[in-house]
Amino acid sequence: MHNDIALFSELCDELFKEETNQPVAKPIPTSELYNQIDLSLNQNGVMDDVFKDTLKKVIKSTPKTASKSFFNQLFGGRIGKATLGDLLAVMLNNSMYTYKVAGPQVGIEKQVLKNICELAGYSKDSDGTLAPGGSMSNMMALIMARDFKNETIRAEGLSKPMTLYTSEASHYSIAKNAALTGIGKNQVRLVNTNSKGEMLSKHLEELILQDISNGLQPFFVNATAGTTVLGAFDDIKAISKVCKTHNLWLHVDGAYCGGVIFSKTYKHLIHGLELSDSFSVNAHKMLGTPLSCSIIVTQHKDQLHHSFSNEADYLYQTDGDDFNLGKTSLQCGRRNDALKLWTLWKSVGTNGLEKIVDKQFEMAQIARDYINKHKDYTLYSFDNSISVCFNYKGISANELCTALYENSELMVGFGTFNNNEFIRMVTINSLLDKNDILNFFETLETFVLTHSLKVSTT
Ligand SMILES: *Cc1c(COP(=O)(O)O)cnc(C)c1O
Numbered sequence: 001m002h003n004d005i006a007l008f009s010e011l012c013d014e015l016f017k018e019e020t021n022q023p024v025a026k027p028i029p030t031s032e033l034y035n036q037i038d039l040s041l042n043q044n045g046v047m048d049d050v051f052k053d054t055l056k057k058v059i060k061s062t063p064k065t066a067s068k069s070f071f072n073q074l075f076g077g078r079i080g081k082a083t084l085g086d087l088l089a090v091m092l093n094n095s096m097y098t099y100k101v102a103g104p105q106v107g108i109e110k111q112v113l114k115n116i117c118e119l120a121g122y123s124k125d126s127d128g129t130l131a132p133g134g135s136m137s138n139m140m141a142l143i144m145a146r147d148f149k150n151e152t153i154r155a156e157g158l159s160k161p162m163t164l165y166t167s168e169a170s171h172y173s174i175a176k177n178a179a180l181t182g183i184g185k186n187q188v189r190l191v192n193t194n195s196k197g198e199m200l201s202k203h204l205e206e207l208i209l210q211d212i213s214n215g216l217q218p219f220f221v222n223a224t225a226g227t228t229v230l231g232a233f234d235d236i237k238a239i240s241k242v243c244k245t246h247n248l249w250l251h252v253d254g255a256y257c258g259g260v261i262f263s264k265t266y267k268h269l270i271h272g273l274e275l276s277d278s279f280s281v282n283a284h285k286m287l288g289t290p291l292s293c294s295i296i297v298t299q300h301k302d303q304l305h306h307s308f309s310n311e312a313d314y315l316y317q318t319d320g321d322d323f324n325l326g327k328t329s330l331q332c333g334r335r336n337d338a339l340k341l342w343t344l345w346k347s348v349g350t351n352g353l354e355k356i357v358d359k360q361f362e363m364a365q366i367a368r369d370y371i372n373k374h375k376d377y378t379l380y381s382f383d384n385s386i387s388v389c390f391n392y393k394g395i396s397a398n399e400l401c402t403a404l405y406e407n408s409e410l411m412v413g414f415g416t417f418n419n420n421e422f423i424r425m426v427t428i429n430s431l432l433d434k435n436d437i438l439n440f441f442e443t444l445e446t447f448v449l450t451h452s453l454k455v456s457t458t
Helices: 003-023 030-036 046-059 080-092 104-119 136-151 173-180 200-212 236-246 260-264 303-310 340-373 399-407 435-452
Strands: 127-131 162-167 188-191 216-223 249-254 278-282 296-299 378-379 387-392 411-417 420-426
Touching: 003 046, 003 399, 003 411, 030 162, 046 435, 080 340, 104 260, 104 296, 104 340, 127 303, 136 162, 136 173, 136 216, 136 249, 136 296, 136 303, 162 173, 162 200, 162 399, 173 188, 188 200, 200 216, 200 236, 216 236, 236 249, 249 260, 260 278, 260 340, 260 435, 340 378, 340 387, 387 411, 387 435, 399 420, 399 435
Parallel strands: 162 188, 162 216, 216 249, 249 278
Antiparallel strands: 127 296, 278 296, 378 387, 387 420, 411 420
16 A cells, blocks of 8 residues: 555656646547557556556546646636545545444534534524535435425325426536436426526516416425526525515525635625525535535425435444434445545635635636726626636637647636627636736637637627
8 A cells, every 4th residue: 555655646746747737638539549548457457667657648638627727617726635635535435324434524524514504594403415516416405395395205206296496597407306306307497597697586486376377386496606607696585585485495506606605705695595495515616625525505404314314224223313424315325525625624714715715706807807908808707706708809619619628728618698609717726816817818819819710600
């Protein structure tokens, strides 16, 4: 094992070198992948030096999400104290289902959940768990809401169509989860948004009333704190009012930007969160921990238990249910995803997490200021969002992003809203500074100057 730790350390040095020297790895076409790197698995193992050499090749060609040129997705960067926690979780290798096999690790998860509940403004009866990602957190919310409406469904299955509501700008996992849970994709009502991508609560109520008059059973509303494309925040307070009137479960999907609970400056964006029934947040997005660290909390502790516990005498042999976390989990064996957030939180404090969140908004403002000052750019996103959406010189966003990637210049993605296609630059890496943001634009402009690209027709 000690040899492997030494090798690991050597490989990390290699990775750090690559991140600096070649921040956007040269992409390998899929048709070439197995020719360029020997990924084969064979009857006999390989010699140590071949093994090491192969790993270095894999590292060299793997996209560098912690580099200063990565703006592609809703995660990025590497915060040492969080990575340390995740490495420790691998070394300790506990499973979170019982206190007997996880010991203080259980206390760590419970502490993280307790503090998140407090920051969300949730009551003392709140609890939560960690799921393998925001999509699964949303699924847990959906299941709790389904069972909350009708407790016989767990045993008998659905007997009558149930309908749920989410905005047209929300994450695709809502519809996918409707399919997975037997609710059905066709029972998902897409609520219209305003020009900023925020759900229209008036339209929400219209859709609910229509379903009720058709004899259907509305049960669940998903509001989003940070929509995937524009980073918009739904008006939780207004939506909650509709939910209370019709007795519907309100979930707030904060996978992307729920981290604003840590910020005194930006907490107003989730005004009314304390009125929701459940809330999810991905620490691997705004809080900068490694993938994945997805938290789901609810004000209905009993419902979490009712929906997810199954008796298993072979497993739960000691300690109270409160410390046997398998009783409230989607999974059986489960790695400790809370530890990486805990090590970060412990070391920098709540104030440190606030700085991490605020920095991302600051960097986004710098990017928007730059775009607004330069007339070759068109801005499509809004204030208070860390998704900066824009076009440059009317060039096709798809084509420009692809060319930047294929030429190892920048990793950035594109999106669409209201029939506009644009580049979506995400300033989620809190380790970046103003110069890195300005460098992004300079790289893009120099690239366009030296390459011929099609002007978009949209
Ligand atoms: C990223 C995201 C999800 C999905 O989270 P995963 O961890 O990728 O499964 C859900 N909702 C929103 C709003 C997101 O941005």
